[in-house]
Amino acid sequence: MNSKTFDSSRTLTIAREALDIEAQAVAALATRLDARFTAAVQCVLVSSGRVVVMGMGKSGHVGRKIAATLASTGTPAMFVHPAEASHGDLGMITLKDVVLGISNSGESEELTVLLPLIKRMGVPLIAMTGRATSSLARHADHLLDTSVEKEACPHNLAPTASTTAQLAMGDALAMALLDARGFKAEDFARSHPGGALGRKLLTMVSDIMRSEDVVPKVPLDADLMTLMREISVKGLGAGAIVDQDNRPVGVFTDGDLRRLIEKGGEIRHAKIRDVMHANPRTISREALAVEAAKLMEQQKITSVFVVDEAGRLCGALNANDLMRAKVI
Incomplete structure (x- = not known):
């Protein structure tokens, strides 16, 4: 589209609609939080290992951020790429760990092929998915429902509201764990010694x-x-x-x-x-x-x-x- 056909009014309308859709998607998550969420939190709390986060594509990008947030707020975590896990990186997962699998459809092939192996190891699996009947959800010990009514994409195709919901659910999980562990600002500073907060605290x-x-x-x-x-x-x-x-x-x-x-x-x-x-x-x-x-x-x-x-x-x-x- 060139500048002669650019419609600034339409641009703002599309942007506002996207923000509204994503805000509604996040707000809906709060109404669905129940005993399944607290069970997932307890599962991580009793684990003596790490939270191993896995996801493909956009869910993988979100997963990396969730792993980083968990690690910086008192819950040891790491991201393992599902495709790499099939070629040796699955050995990074120990019996003490908890796996957090992220997939909106719950059918990402690179992730679902690992599910029987994870179950065979006896490692607890938390699923973050938009489909409660998916393969990921069926294999999971705990389910975090991140379903959305529609994507912010006008064609309802590009992962937008769904990835925002995943990110928000990850933050909710991290904050619940932070509180349950009694993690304080001083603890946060110790994991950020080079940052401004670290210097202050x-x-x-x-x-x-x-x-x-x-x-x-x-x-x-x-x-x-x-x-x-x-x-x-x-x-x-x-x-x-x-x-x-x-x-x-x-x-x-x-x-x-x-x-x-x-x-x-x-x-x-x-x-x-x-x-x-x-x-x-x-x-x-x-x-x-x-x-x-x-x-x-x-x-x-x-x-x-x-x-x-x-x-x-x-x-x-x-x-x-x-x-x-x-x-x-």
């Missing part, structure tokens, strides 16, 4: 803080000029005022100095106790770095002091440290 304050020896600090009876030399040498932009037990009792920043000068205040002989801000914000060295970022944002500050279990100064963080660690 695994990076501790102690991992990226500036250690005590490079943190500007002076005792409570020091003068302002001594603290400013500390801040200048150590480059934090703020200095800690500590008591005799090394606990931070005050803070003074570059911004405080600028405001003091603007007011015409005496700085050469000023005592720090007279110009500091008492009770500075602190964070534990055992806290997540993302908590430090949240504290800075809430309090509208650019640095925070780090304390140990006894409340003693042991480090400091500023926004640049958090950005370098890609926490923010």
Whole structure:
């Protein structure tokens, strides 16, 4: 179709109809969830092996995504191509595993030829199919019904609504298993250490803080000029005022100095106790770095002091440290 015959109004109509059909297909899945679904979840939970996902064509593409989602949310899983399984890869399946077979028709030849072998091995089989009377469904121990009224394809041919239903059912299975296993955000982060979530949930304050020896600090009876030399040498932009037990009792920043000068205040002989801000914000060295970022944002500050279990100064963080660690 060339640009002269392109009908933008019809294009939008077709697109909206496709989305409506697929949305209805997914919504219908929820009404069909019953004891068969919970039985499938329990089957996976009691297994000490992996979920081996199998599917051909578009169902195979969906299967790869389902396997990846399961694996990243606490359920060990892998995808095995049915055609390759017939030529040796069936040996990847162990007696401890559960097979999840995906086929809308339930009659994909490459998959159905494996069903007797899987049954003979005694490996539990979960079928995800749109036909409850299909070969796949008949061989299965558990059935997940992903039937759809029609495809989003105007010719009702291209797998569209059916693959969307499969994908959504896979997500539902993964989320049910996630909840049943008590899988938490911290667990998710451990399987995604290189991602943004991993950095946020695994990076501790102690991992990226500036250690005590490079943190500007002076005792409570020091003068302002001594603290400013500390801040200048150590480059934090703020200095800690500590008591005799090394606990931070005050803070003074570059911004405080600028405001003091603007007011015409005496700085050469000023005592720090007279110009500091008492009770500075602190964070534990055992806290997540993302908590430090949240504290800075809430309090509208650019640095925070780090304390140990006894409340003693042991480090400091500023926004640049958090950005370098890609926490923010």
